[in-house]
Amino acid sequence: MAPSDLPPPQDESLQASRPTEPEAQEGGNDHQIHVIGLMVGTALMFIGFLNVFLSISGGFEINVVPFLIYFGGLAIWANAAIETPTLRYGVMAVAIALALGLFQYGEVLFWHKQVLFWVTIVIVMYFMFVEPKKPTT
Numbered sequence: 001m002a003p004s005d006l007p008p009p010q011d012e013s014l015q016a017s018r019p020t021e022p023e024a025q026e027g028g029n030d031h032q033i034h035v036i037g038l039m040v041g042t043a044l045m046f047i048g049f050l051n052v053f054l055s056i057s058g059g060f061e062i063n064v065v066p067f068l069i070y071f072g073g074l075a076i077w078a079n080a081a082i083e084t085p086t087l088r089y090g091v092m093a094v095a096i097a098l099a100l101g102l103f104q105y106g107e108v109l110f111w112h113k114q115v116l117f118w119v120t121i122v123i124v125m126y127f128m129f130v131e132p133k134k135p136t137t
Contacts, residue, residue: 037080044073049120052113064102071099
């Protein structure tokens with residue numbers, strides 16, 4: 001039976017509502033990249049914060065590497081999580097500028113660790129108590 005011998009489909013609306021294959025794949029890739037950015041950014045921020053927190057509580061000195069990890073994670077997280085482009089790129093620019101500034105300065109003072117610690121606590125508290133947006137359907 002040749003393809004031209006087949007009868008036409010009975011319900012045209014079913015074919016029109018079904019997304020084509022390339023469009024469905026692109027949307028999935030964007031979502032996967034978004035989730036990967038959130039996971040990697042959060043993990044890097046946690047690793048950097050954990051080193052800073054342990055150095056505060058343990059009283060030992062650290063170099064700038066945990067700060068570079070933290071601010072790199074913040075830039076990755078902001079790229080994936082913040083939807084407003086001005087705010088997104090602003091947070092990314094500040095994170096990169098702070099990382100480069102600390103790298104140029106070359107040493108971490110106690111007040112650097114305290115500022116990073118308390119700012120992170122405030123940010124986490126903010127996101128704990130702000131309700132996420134509900135999707136409009």
